[in-house]
Amino acid sequence: MSRRSGILEFAVLGLLRESPMHGYELRKRLNTSLGVFRAFSYGTLYPCLKTLVANGWLIEEPGSAPEDARAASLAGRRAKIVYRLTAEGKEHFEELLAHTGPDAWEDEHFAARFAFFGQTSRDVRMRVLEGRRSRLEERLEKMRASLARTRERLDDxxxxxxxxxxxSVEREVRWLNELIESERAGRDQRNGSAAQDTTGDTDGLPRHRGSSRPDPSDDTAK
Amino acid sequence: MSRRSGILEFAVLGLLRESPMHGYELRKRLNTSLGVFRAFSYGTLYPCLKTLVANGWLIEEPGSAPEDARAASLAGRRAKIVYRLTAEGKEHFEELLAHTGPDAWEDEHFAARFAFFGQTSRDVRMRVLEGRRSRLEERLEKMRASLARTRERLDDxxxxxxxxxxxSVEREVRWLNELIESERAGRDQRNGSAAQDTTGDTDGLPRHRGSSRPDPSDDTAK
DNA sequence: TTCGTCATGTAATGGGTTACATGATTAC
DNA sequence: GTAATCATGTAACCCATTACATGACGAA
Incomplete structure (x- = not known):
């Protein structure tokens, strides 16, 4: 039952949908791949996993047997408890993916939604992007208004x-514009045909220049 | 005694240093002038004010008498409890301003510090800006590294x-570079003379083009 | 007189971190 | 054999929000 913070629950289900994992690895994925924006501690993650299990959305499996480790030299280090998504869990995640409430446009929530756009249907993607954009635009309005009101009384x-x-906000709006346009282009590009299968097809993303060469410098830094 | 969240305490003291205010107005200032980044609710603010009073940093004064309201038609609507900074409060704020710990580079903390740069000495300003920058640079390193490590396994x-x-992070670094350069230019510009008085002089800020015309459209929006 | 905004507060709750406790496995 | 990292957990606390309760004042 207990609601345990939408976003963590959502992200955990989403990551586990791709492949089963144990807590430790899950947390790393949360804080790197997905986690430009948000970091969770074990104190949050483990209890959350417990409740997800209690809800029947996950099952705990004993960590991969020693044989496994011998087989694949790298890959799976060695796990104690592996969490796997149940059918109900998958279903529940699907619902969360489809659900577009006004919570979905808020900063962290939005980022989490975006991170799983790969598994989101195109129309939901559109709704989320547009919702986010208008959220930001109204924020801009407020900022402009308050600035106009107070301008003179503020120091440099x-x-x-x-x-x-x-x-920064204006920049994100431009980014969203690009994304929305690309989504639309993707839709036009292959219209008419299959319009029913749940998950996204033709991802429609703008192309970008550089800004992230491999550069394998250190890695060991604390 | 109780520590009540650095940042709110800091901002409250900072705002009250400029002029006495009551809670309601304080909160508005927190969420507009200062608050692009952070909003506090009454449930946070009022208890905080209480503890600041208990610490001897603020005193409560009865709201401005009716006469006041007659005199200035606009300006001070009507106040119940006005909070004023005590000498100890001022001193304490001064200490907070001067203190540059690694906490000062974190997102919200940094924004709060920056908002009161007007009352901060130039060398502290420099330290905070540079600290923030290197904080962001190490964050960039981590992101680059993790990206290089995982690149292929991630969807678009x-x-x-x-x-x-x-x-976004790169952009903020560029912004900091500009600011730091301006600060340095400010320093060079009037070197030699008085180097001792606590607060900042010669504010050194880059000049910018537009991006915020008055545009007094609505204001009434929820 | 009623509505909106100003104005102050508090109790319940939520969501998360810190610090701690514990132990297995790997690399040196 | 000892340090680092992998791995799991829990209890105590912290910070803040929500929802509620209260009431004064000004304008329609």
Whole structure:
């Protein structure tokens, strides 16, 4: 029953849908692949896993037997408890994916939703992107209004902070515009045919230049 | 005694240093002028004010008498409890301003510090800006490393999210570079003379183009 | 007189971290 | 054999929100 914070639950189910994992690895995935934006501690993760099990969405399996480790030299280090998504869990995740409430546009929530766009149907993707965008636009309106109201009473640093904040939001809006456009293009590109299968096809993403060469410098830093 | 969340305490003291205010107004200032980044509710603010009073950093004063309201038609609507900074409070705030610990580089903490740069000495400003920058740079390193490590295993959307996140950080680094350079320019500009008075002089900020015309459209939106 | 906004508060709850306790496995 | 990292967990606390309760004042 207990609701345990939408976003963590969502992300855990989403990651486990791809493949079973144990807690430790799950947390790493949460904080790297997915986690540009949010980090969870064990103190949050493990109890959450417990409740997901209690809800019947996950089952605990004994860690991969020693034989496994011999077989694949790398890959699966060695696990104690592997969590696997049940049929009900999968179903539940599907529901969460389809559900578009106004919570879905909020910062962290949105990022989590976006991270699983690969498994999201195109129309839901569109709704989420557009919802996010209008959320940001109304935020911009408020900022502009308050700025106009208070402008003169603020010192330069406060003003600069405000300006930078607004620019960040404006930038995200432009990003969303690109994404929405790409989604639309993707839709036009292969219209007419199959419109029914749940998950996304033709991912429609803009192409980008550089800004992330491999650069395998260190890795060992604390 | 109780520590009540650095950042709120800090911001409250900072705002009250400029002028006495009552809770309601304080909260509005927190969420507009200062609050691009963070919103506090009454449930947080009022108890915090209580403990600040208990610490001797604030005193409660009865709200401005009716006469006041007659005198200034606008300005001070009507206050119940006005909070004013005590000498000890001022001193304490001064200490907080001067203190540069590694906490000061974290997202929200940094924003709060920046918002009060107007009352911060130039060298502390520099330390905070540079600390923040290197904090972001190490974050970038981690992101790059993890990206290089996992790149192939990620779907396009996850990758796009990552890319956008990194670009945001890179953008903030560029912003900090500008600010640091301006601070340095400010220093050079009037070197030699008085180097001792606590608070900042010569604010050194880069000039920017537009991105915030008044546009007094609505304001009434929920 | 009723509605909106100003204004102050509190109790229940939520969501999460820290610090701690424990132990297995790998690499040196 | 000892350090690092993998791995799992829990209890105590922290910070803040929500929802609620209360009431004064100004404008329609």
């Amino acid at each position: 640093y406060t003003l600069e902070l405000q300006r930078h904040g607004m620019e | 959307y996850t990758l796009e999210l990552q890319r956008h996140g990194m670009e």
